[in-house]
Amino acid sequence: xxxxxxxxxxxxxxxxxxxxxxxxxxxxxxxxxxxxxxxxxxxxxxxxxxxxxxxxxxxxxxxxxxxxxxxxxxxxxxxxxxxxxxxxxxxxxxxxxxxxxxxxxxxxxxxxxxxxxxxxxxxxxxxxxxxxxxxxxxxxxxxxxxxxxxxxxxxxxxxxxxxxxxxxxxxxxxxxxxxxxxxxxxxxxxxxxxxxxxxxxxxxxxxxxxxxxxxxxxxxxxxxxxxxxxxxxxxxxxxxxxxxxxxxxxxxxxxxxxxxxxxxxxxxxxxxxxxxxxxxxxxxxxxxxxxxxxxxxxxxxxxxxxxxxxxxxxxxxxxxxxxxxxxxxxxxxxxxxxxxxxxxxxxxxxxxxxxxxxxxxxxxxxxxxxxxxxxxxxxxxxxxxxxxxxxxxxxxxxxxxxxxxxxxxxxxxxxxxx
Amino acid sequence: xxxxxxxxxxxxxxxxxxxxxxxxxxxxxxxxxxxxxxxxxxxxxxxxxxxxxxxxxxxxxxxxxxxxxxxxxxxxxxxxxxxxxxxxxxxxxxxxxxxxxxxxxxxxxxxxxxxxxxxxxxxxxxxxxxxxxxxxxxxxxxxxxxxxxxxxxxxxxxxxxxxxxxxxxxxxxxxxxxxxxxxxxxxxxxxxxxxxxxxxxxxxxxxxxxxxxxxxxxxxxxxxxxxxxxxxxxxxxxxxxxxxxxxxxxxxxxxxxxxxxxxxxxxxxxxxxxxxxxxxxxxxxxxxxxxxxxxxxxxxxxxxxxxxx
Numbered sequence: 033x034x035x036x037x038x039x040x041x042x043x044x045x046x047x048x049x050x051x052x053x054x055x056x057x058x059x060x061x062x063x064x065x066x067x068x069x070x071x072x073x074x075x076x077x078x079x080x081x082x083x084x085x086x087x088x089x090x091x092x093x094x095x096x097x098x099x100x101x102x103x104x105x106x107x108x109x110x111x112x113x114x115x116x117x118x119x120x121x122x123x124x125x126x127x128x129x130x131x132x133x134x135x136x137x138x139x140x141x142x143x144x145x146x147x148x149x150x151x152x153x154x155x156x157x158x159x160x161x162x163x164x165x166x167x168x169x170x171x172x173x174x175x176x177x178x179x180x181x182x183x184x185x186x187x188x189x190x191x192x193x194x195x196x197x198x199x200x201x202x203x204x205x206x207x208x209x210x211x212x213x214x215x216x217x218x219x220x221x222x223x224x225x226x227x228x229x230x231x232x233x234x235x236x237x238x239x240x241x242x243x244x245x246x247x248x249x250x251x252x253x254x255x256x257x258x259x260x261x262x263x264x265x266x267x268x269x270x271x272x273x274x275x276x277x278x279x280x281x282x283x284x285x286x287x288x289x290x291x292x293x294x295x296x297x298x299x300x301x302x303x304x305x306x307x308x309x310x311x312x313x314x315x316x317x318x319x320x321x322x323x324x325x326x327x328x329x330x331x332x333x334x335x336x337x338x339x340x341x342x343x344x345x346x347x348x349x350x351x352x353x354x355x356x357x358x359x360x361x362x363x364x365x366x367x368x369x370x371x372x373x374x375x376x377x378x379x380x381x382x383x384x385x386x387x388x389x390x391x392x393x394x395x396x397x398x399x400x401x402x403x404x405x406x407x408x409x410x411x412x413x414x415x416x417x418x419x420x421x422x423x424x425x426x427x428x429x430x431x432x433x434x435x436x437x438x439x440x441x442x443x444x445x446x447x448x449x450x
Numbered sequence: 451x452x453x454x455x456x457x458x459x460x461x462x463x464x465x466x467x468x469x470x471x472x473x474x475x476x477x478x479x480x481x482x483x484x485x486x487x488x489x490x491x492x493x494x495x496x497x498x499x500x501x502x503x504x505x506x507x508x509x510x511x512x513x514x515x516x517x518x519x520x521x522x523x524x525x526x527x528x529x530x531x532x533x534x535x536x537x538x539x540x541x542x543x544x545x546x547x548x549x550x551x552x553x554x555x556x557x558x559x560x561x562x563x564x565x566x567x568x569x570x571x572x573x574x575x576x577x578x579x580x581x582x583x584x585x586x587x588x589x590x591x592x593x594x595x596x597x598x599x600x601x602x603x604x605x606x607x608x609x610x611x612x613x614x615x616x617x618x619x620x621x622x623x624x625x626x627x628x629x630x631x632x633x634x635x636x637x638x639x640x641x642x643x644x645x646x647x648x649x650x651x652x653x654x655x656x657x658x659x660x661x662x663x664x665x666x667x668x669x670x671x672x673x674x675x676x677x678x679x680x681x682x683x684x685x686x687x688x689x690x691x692x693x694x695x696x697x698x699x700x701x702x703x704x705x706x707x708x709x710x711x712x713x714x715x716x717x718x719x720x721x722x723x724x725x726x727x728x729x730x731x732x733x734x735x736x737x738x739x740x741x742x743x744x745x746x747x748x749x750x751x752x753x754x755x756x757x758x759x
Binding site: 269300303 | 477
């Protein structure tokens with residue numbers, strides 16, 4: 033008996049020693065800053081998120097190579113897949129916080145998923161930095177102290193297009209958009225702002241094809257029959273490509289003007305190649321050869337590194353991953369801590385000078401004020417795909433809802449909820 | 451939605467009706483190519499093949515690969531792929547039938563659904579591995595990029611000269627095969643009574659493989675013909691299979707005449723829905739499907755399935 037008891041003692045001590053040694057060793061080194069990255073890494077959205085994660089990683093590598101943050105602490109990512117589902121995203125968020133012990137979480141591509149995650153962030157009092165999902169509801173109606181966005185939002189996108197369209201003599205508008213949250217929000221943002229900026233504009237019809245529509249023949253002819261001066265579209269991805277190809281065959285782009293959010297992004301321009309018509313008014317956040325004064329060197333280095341890792345030029349979502357990481361890094365240094373409450377408070381009201389231009393995270397809603405662009409598609413002999421000319425930049429400050437507007441929106445939302 | 455100013459119902463001329471009718475025809479011809487293969491396979495094999503949409507997707511992506519990378523130098527490359535790709539997809543179909551489906555004909559239909567659904571997921575991920583997850587586009591062949599006048603109205607020439615003739619050709623071909631050849635009669639007999647056909651000494655195994663190959667061929671042909679009209683992306687299989695199911699359910703599972711009728715109804719309802727009630731353009735087809743399922747569950751031209759599972 034005695035001997036067994038002694039053996040047990042030895043065992044316990046050995047196990048304890050084995051367990052504690054690495055912990056003690058780690059204690060001597062600096063603990064990393066653990067950031068959770070929550071994206072849809074499988075399924076349809078993977079096309080957008082793969083590059084975003086690479087963007088995050090490039091920024092973290094650069095920061096770590098320079099000695100890290102907060103006196104030598106390295107950035108370490110814990111990356112998880114939300115499978116585009118709110119339920120899974122919420123569970124992964126909890127798991128990352130409780131098991132992986134991340135300090136805070138960045139990410140999310142789907143607007144619906146972002147709204148769900150934001151509620152858990154609020155409940156757990158852990159900061160959620162929204163990077164890709166762009167519904168204005170996240171920071172306006174449902175905003176709180178633990179959510180900020182380091183990207184543009186649906187208001188910036190719809191209203192930037194409206195600013196450019198208002199300078200044209202077009203009076204009658206036809207609307208088309210995918211029949212879900214995104215399409216409706218962007219179309220109404222555009223229309224509401226256009227009416228404010230230009231007198232006598234008229235909406236003569238609207239069409240809401242389902243997401244994933246293949247055949248737009250009837251939509252196209254219905255719109256052409258109404259003979260509008262211009263058509264506004266919030267279609268995106270494969271739907272937008274299919275629409276443009278089919279509309280072109282009907283001579284659509286000779287008969288009316290086309291204003292499109294998204295058609296200026298590389299994920300549309302590249303696959304369409306020569307088939308993209310000239311003269312489309314298209315919006316975009318970013319182009320890989322865009323130069324922001326004073327940031328050329330850092331930007332070129334990023335594009336080179338990105339191409340090396342991913343095999344293609346960075347797109348809007350990819351540069352957002354990179355820029356967001358730098359914004360958070362600056363805020364961490366300024367806060368001097370990784371605590372969510374303090375970090376969130378520092379981020380609000382802080383200004384940044386990034387490769388996407390200058391931006392401030394607004395104190396009252398946590399929304400970043402990045403600029404957005406409108407341009408006209410044209411054939412550039414140096415590229416196998418269409419580029420944009422006559423590019424006009426609208427700063428976020430010019431177009432975002434004002435503090436007063438945001439408060440009204442929140443009041444209306446609170447009334448509806450009661 | 452529901453802004454003032456567009457509340458008054460506009461009036462439409464006969465010309466506009468014709469335009470929407472013809473557009474409906476274009477939609478019908480596209481969905482028929484895909485739905486016909488699905489219906490044929492169900493009629494004979496009794497398997498509801500979810501993976502039929504995957505075959506369509508592979509057809510489209512193979513056209514992309516051949517026209518963009520393999521046959522770049524040849525201006526007629528699109529026409530070569532139009533012949534080549536459906537045949538390749540038929541071979542893929544043979545592999546799927548002999549490798550997977552053959553093992554489960556005698557099991558509960560639920561297992562067949564699970565198997566074909568599993569194939570959808572596998573094929574879907576393979577597309578991402580092979581072609582990546584980005585949107586792709588196939589250019590329309592030279593000379594068919596513009597419009598052509600049909601009774602004085604302009605329509606895309608690709609749809610008029612390629613899609614409609616090929617789809618009509620598939621319709622006629624299937625009809626002639628099923629009604630004018632000995633093999634076709636056997637296939638029709640198998641649709642009516644599978645057990646009896648095998649009792650008559652016909653090699654049912656071979657028959658099943660052959661029919662599945664024809665179904666796959668039609669799916670691949672659909673993918674190849676529709677590729678230049680839209681975008682190619684992982685997930686296009688899901689988008690198409692739902693519409694194909696609606697067509698087949700309305701027309702009658704396993705009834706090829708029913709598939710023609712279902713496709714026409716599908717196309718025209720979509721097209722005129724957009725003209726009259728744009729806010730709810732997709733609603734009518736679902737309402738119709740619900741009515742058909744309640745009133746005539748076997749579909750408009752479907753026969754009551756004998757025996758029952």
